[in-house]
Amino acid sequence: MRVIHYIGSLRFGGIERLVFDLVSQQIKREDTIVAIGVGKRLGEFSSNFESLGIEIVNFELNSGFDLNPLKIINIVRCFKDYDIIHLHGFHLSVAVASILARRKLIYTEHGNFGFGRQITNTDRLSFLLRRLFYKYCPVQICCNSKFTLNYVKSNFYNGKRLTLIYNGSALFNSVNEDLKHKLNQKYLGKFILGTTSRLAGFKRVDRLITAFSDYIKLNSNAVLVVVGDGIKREKLEQQVLDLKIRDYVVFEGYQQEVATFQSIFDVCVFPSENEPFGLVAVECYSKRKPVLVFRDGGGITEIVDVFQPEDVCQDSKDLLTRLEYYKTNRFIWKNDYNARLKYFSLERMEEDYYKKYKEIV
Numbered sequence: 001m002r003v004i005h006y007i008g009s010l011r012f013g014g015i016e017r018l019v020f021d022l023v024s025q026q027i028k029r030e031d032t033i034v035a036i037g038v039g040k041r042l043g044e045f046s047s048n049f050e051s052l053g054i055e056i057v058n059f060e061l062n063s064g065f066d067l068n069p070l071k072i073i074n075i076v077r078c079f080k081d082y083d084i085i086h087l088h089g090f091h092l093s094v095a096v097a098s099i100l101a102r103r104k105l106i107y108t109e110h111g112n113f114g115f116g117r118q119i120t121n122t123d124r125l126s127f128l129l130r131r132l133f134y135k136y137c138p139v140q141i142c143c144n145s146k147f148t149l150n151y152v153k154s155n156f157y158n159g160k161r162l163t164l165i166y167n168g169s170a171l172f173n174s175v176n177e178d179l180k181h182k183l184n185q186k187y188l189g190k191f192i193l194g195t196t197s198r199l200a201g202f203k204r205v206d207r208l209i210t211a212f213s214d215y216i217k218l219n220s221n222a223v224l225v226v227v228g229d230g231i232k233r234e235k236l237e238q239q240v241l242d243l244k245i246r247d248y249v250v251f252e253g254y255q256q257e258v259a260t261f262q263s264i265f266d267v268c269v270f271p272s273e274n275e276p277f278g279l280v281a282v283e284c285y286s287k288r289k290p291v292l293v294f295r296d297g298g299g300i301t302e303i304v305d306v307f308q309p310e311d312v313c314q315d316s317k318d319l320l321t322r323l324e325y326y327k328t329n330r331f332i333w334k335n336d337y338n339a340r341l342k343y344f345s346l347e348r349m350e351e352d353y354y355k356k357y358k359e360i361v
Contacts, residue, residue, distance in 0.1 A: 001357060002082040004035045004057075006098075008089045011043035013198075014279070015088055015110050018167055020048055025350035027052060032354075037078060039091055064091050064126055076100045084357055087139075090130045095137075104360045105139040106353075108165075111148045111276020111299070113155075116201030131156045140360060142353075144277045145299030165356070168349025169282040171341060173259035183264045190223045191327055194265030196258050196280055197272075199230030202298075206232070206239060208271040211316040213243040215323055222248065222323075227261045229254040263287050267326045269319070274298040282344040290331040292322050306340050 003026065007019050019036070026034045034054050041058035049056060057078050061071065072093050079085050079101035087098065087107045098105055114123050134141060134157035141157065142165045143149035149164050193212065197203045205226060212224045226236070226249065233251065240249045255261060262268065268284040269292045278300025281291045285307055292311050293304050301312050308331075313319040342348065 001031055001084070001361060002033045002035075003084045003086055003357065004037050004079065004082040005086045006037045006039075006088060006091075006094050008039040008091065009043045010038055010041060010046045010049055012045045015112075016043070016045050018110075018279070019088055020045065020052075021168070021170060021346050022350060022353065023049075023052060023054065025346050026354075027054060029354070035082065037075070037094075039089075039094070059094070061091060061093055064122075066091075066093055067096075068093070072097050072100070079103055083361055086353075090126060090133070092129055095129070095133050098139075099137055104357075105137065106356065106360070107134075107139050107141050109141055109143045109148055109152055111144065111151070113151060113274075113276075115274040115298075116203070127156075134161075135159075140356065142356065145302055147274075147299040147302065148276045163356070165349065165352045166344060167277050167279055168344055168346040169279045169286070171282070171286040171345050173283065173286070175263045175287075176257050176260045179257055179260045180263055183261065187223060187225070187264065189221070191219060191221050192223055192225055192264060192266045193269055193323065194225045194227065194261060194267070195269050195271070196227040196255075196262060197270065199226070199228050199232045199236060201232075202272055202274050203230075203232075204271045204273045204294075205236055207294075207316065208269055209236060209239050209243065209245075209249065211271075211319050212249070213245050214316065215320050216245055216248050218320065218324060219327060224249045225252060225261065225265070226250065227252045227255050227258060259283065259287070262289060265289055267292060267323060269293075270297070270300055272297050272300055275300040278303060279344075282341070285337075285341055288331065288333045290326055292319060294319070303344065306343075307337060 005019055007016055023034050026032050037057045037059055039059055039061040059075055075097035079097055084104045085098045141162050143152055144167045195208060197205060199205055215222060240246055262284050268289050270280060271294055273296050275298040281300050281303040284291050291304055292313060293300050295312055295314050304312050311322055313322060
């Protein structure tokens with residue numbers, strides 16, 4: 001069975017990382033040959049993909065509406081070498097080529113609905129084309145959470161070709177012990193609230209900072225550690241200054257050793273609004289850390305509900321209550337949590353997709 005995945009680039013984003021993890025599992029199967037087609041072969045994750053030893057095809061696409069006939073013909077030729085075309089994003093040329101190639105189609109809906117930013121006319125056109133693609137093409141649509149599934153049903157397509165396949169994560173990412181020791185020394189004696197996130201869009205780190213400014217009044221020994229970078233960083237740093245809590249908030253910036261930072265947090269907080277899934281919650285649970293989210297968090301709440309439903313907070317006041325709870329109470333890892341965590345593993349996700357491939361071939 002020959003499978004080719006399509007992604008837009010090789011940047012270090014959530015979709016790219018998930019596809020990398022999925023492919024790293026798929027290449028272990030003797031009956032499966034895997035390749036990746038990429039809209040534009042650029043990005044800081046390039047070396048990681050190259051290390052997989054698979055074919056990576058550069059489609060050399062520009063904007064999402066790059067309709068160069070020669071490029072489409074080349075993509076069709078590429079797709080015809082495979083049994084299954086597995087799309088992880090919408091590009092008009094790739095969609096047209098996937099139809100013309102007459103191969104089995106799977107589209108993983110990762111929840112790219114423009115949440116957290118102003119919707120443009122370009123977005124509206126892209127959504128319309130995706131809606132038509134879903135409706136009139138024999139594509140199997142796999143959604144990464146119930147939240148995403150329900151949104152697709154309401155706004156894109158509601159039919160028999162929809163299915164739910166939860167994302168999976170590497171459950172035991174290695175921790176850099178030297179860095180962990182340095183971080184423990186840096187934050188010695190502090191009650192550490194941590195978030196690891198791209199500082200943009202629906203991640204809503206701004207409302208975590210606002211809530212934290214109130215929490216400091218209850219626990220002056222607390223510190224908020226923000227790991228990640230993005231277009232909202234400067235605005236968030238200004239918010240910290242305006243709230244006069246600069247001494248209590250640390251922006252660690254982009255870090256490769258995210259798992260190590262997560263391992264030193266006392267409580268992990270992810271204030272996203274309409275998060276399509278939220279693998280980061282799985283990563284933190286794999287380190288036996290409590291995870292707090294908001295009820296309007298989208299797919300990430302489905303993960304927290306599985307482990308600790310009371311940690312899905314209704315509002316900022318509820319969040320402060322849960323922080324106070326964990327200040328004096330240890331997060332207890334129950335006996336059946338390992339089985340629950342295993343459901344969100346890479347192995348389970350890869351097995352689900354393998355079954356879907358076999359079902360349609």
